[in-house]
Amino acid sequence: xxxxxxxxxxxxxxxxDQQATTSNNLANVNTTGFxxxxxxxxxVPVESQGLPTRAFVVNTSPASDFxxxxxxxxxxxxxxxxxxxxWLAVQMPDGTEAYTxxxxxxxxxxxxLTTAGGAxxxxxxxxxxxxxxxxxxxxxxxxxxxxSTAEQQAVANVLGRLKLVNPPAENxxxxxxxxxxxxxxxxAQPDATVSVAGxxxxxxxxxxxxxxxxxxxxxxxxDTQMSLLKNAExxxxxxxxxxxxx
Numbered sequence: 001x002x003x004x005x006x007x008x009x010x011x012x013x014x015x016x017d018q019q020a021t022t023s024n025n026l027a028n029v030n031t032t033g034f035x036x037x038x039x040x041x042x043x044v045p046v047e048s049q050g051l052p053t054r055a056f057v058v059n060t061s062p063a064s065d066f067x068x069x070x071x072x073x074x075x076x077x078x079x080x081x082x083x084x085x086x087w088l089a090v091q092m093p094d095g096t097e098a099y100t101x102x103x104x105x106x107x108x109x110x111x112x113l114t115t116a117g118g119a120x121x122x123x124x125x126x127x128x129x130x131x132x133x134x135x136x137x138x139x140x141x142x143x144x145x146x147x148s149t150a151e152q153q154a155v156a157n158v159l160g161r162l163k164l165v166n167p168p169a170e171n172x173x174x175x176x177x178x179x180x181x182x183x184x185x186x187x188a189q190p191d192a193t194v195s196v197a198g199x200x201x202x203x204x205x206x207x208x209x210x211x212x213x214x215x216x217x218x219x220x221x222x223d224t225q226m227s228l229l230k231n232a233e234x235x236x237x238x239x240x241x242x243x244x245x246x
Contacts, residue, residue, distance in 0.1 A: 026215075035065055036064065068084065124190055134157075167188040
């Protein structure tokens with residue numbers, strides 16, 4: 001009974017954790033550039049005197065699915081999609097750097113190029129400021145160019161280049177704000193091989209169908225754990241009755 005309770009209870013707890021992860025993935029199925037969260041579990045025996053009859057379930061490597069999402073053409077000047085591997089660098093208010101695949105860029109009231117959430121987009125030479133009354137073009141290498149709408153024969157003016165990086169996926173960790181950072185807190189160097197597509201956005205890589213199937217599977221697994229706990233309770237009750245007769 002003892003080992004059954006430990007195994008079933010810890011298994012049920014982590015199934016609830018995995019249900020929360022799957023629910024979060026489903027909630028972000030339409031979030032631009034979202035990367036699905038993953039949970040991986042394994043059984044760990046409890047070290048104690050006597051036989052190793054107890055076991056816990058632990059989440060060994062919470063991670064992310066870094067596969068690319070589908071590109072969606074929007075035609076909007078400030079929409080940028082990373083083609084293949086790579087990330088857009090974001091400058092945080094505390095001076096640190098984070099990374100995102102959400103290329104739905106905006107301009108602040110002061111003309112500063114930002115993410116949809118208001119964080120400053122990092123350029124290779126610093127933040128990029130967009131002047132008023134211009135048409136914007138994003139090159140495949142991340143170069144931001146503008147052409148004035150007030151002049152008939154305006155010349156393209158290069159404002160800067162997006163900082164595009166491609167650190168190893170195993171070195172990235174997701175923050176509470178949904179942005180990724182290097183585990184050691186360092187800053188990734190620009191990667192000239194990363195390219196972008198202007199006028200497009202990358203969709204979430206979450207499969208709604210797979211997530212729903214996983215939710216059903218997790219619900220059945222949770223019911224199984226609860227049945228095991230009920231069986232353990234019944235076994236204990238029967239054992240108590242038998243011992244009482246003696």
